[in-house]
Amino acid sequence: MPTNKKVTNFCTALFLFISSVAFAQTNTDFETWSSINVEVKLHKKLNLELEEQLRLKENSSEIDQYFTQIGLSYQFPKDFEIGGGLRFAKKNDNTGKKQGYDSFFRYHIDLAYKHKQKRFNFKHRLRFQNKNEIVVSEAEEDNAKKNLRLKSSVSYNVRNWKLDPQFSAEIFNRTQQGKENGFHKYRLTLGSQYSFKKWGQIDLFFRLEQSLNAVLIKSTKIIGFSYIYAFDK
Numbered sequence: 001m002p003t004n005k006k007v008t009n010f011c012t013a014l015f016l017f018i019s020s021v022a023f024a025q026t027n028t029d030f031e032t033w034s035s036i037n038v039e040v041k042l043h044k045k046l047n048l049e050l051e052e053q054l055r056l057k058e059n060s061s062e063i064d065q066y067f068t069q070i071g072l073s074y075q076f077p078k079d080f081e082i083g084g085g086l087r088f089a090k091k092n093d094n095t096g097k098k099q100g101y102d103s104f105f106r107y108h109i110d111l112a113y114k115h116k117q118k119r120f121n122f123k124h125r126l127r128f129q130n131k132n133e134i135v136v137s138e139a140e141e142d143n144a145k146k147n148l149r150l151k152s153s154v155s156y157n158v159r160n161w162k163l164d165p166q167f168s169a170e171i172f173n174r175t176q177q178g179k180e181n182g183f184h185k186y187r188l189t190l191g192s193q194y195s196f197k198k199w200g201q202i203d204l205f206f207r208l209e210q211s212l213n214a215v216l217i218k219s220t221k222i223i224g225f226s227y228i229y230a231f232d233k
Helices: 002-024
Strands: 028-041 046-057 062-075 080-093 100-117 120-133 145-156 166-174 182-196 200-211 219-232
Touching: none
Parallel strands: 028 219
Antiparallel strands: 028 046, 046 062, 062 080, 080 100, 100 120, 120 145, 145 166, 166 182, 182 200, 200 219
């Protein structure tokens, strides 16, 4: 169909553009993110989600971090949604004199809005998050990082095609006082998903993450894979 061809050409062009921007940077890395998610519908509008994720860095040759996250979301009328989550993470610090895995605790609060326009599905999300290293002694410094994140995503429901394209853009604004305050990072993501009747869902994506307003700009290319299984309580 002509519509399918236009969508395919657009996704291909967008993927090539993101890839060319990523490779043009001098300070780059290639990461791999993989996760397993379990979603439980506790009520008609209340969902519980448990996630285990592993991230690899340095051209996917070293563990960057792994974490466990639990979250709740509630669907309001008129397509509004609120949610929150807790994350416990172990991050690999393999530079400097003191190396090893540092422990972090993070929580976030979300406000989202979804709407449809013909065969397009839109979602906008505002997230506040607070990430803090779990201090092992009183002498160590508290380095909590607070961020406001604004994300907009769009997907297109293509007729007779299960791999519907999805695109999202997200920007990070650090809110604590100091030199690191302000917009400091953005993400562009292109992906798709495939659902099985009885075996859950697989998500695949390519992501470009780039720092802003830094002395040394870093650009990271990310390939992601998620397996999601959902069931009713």
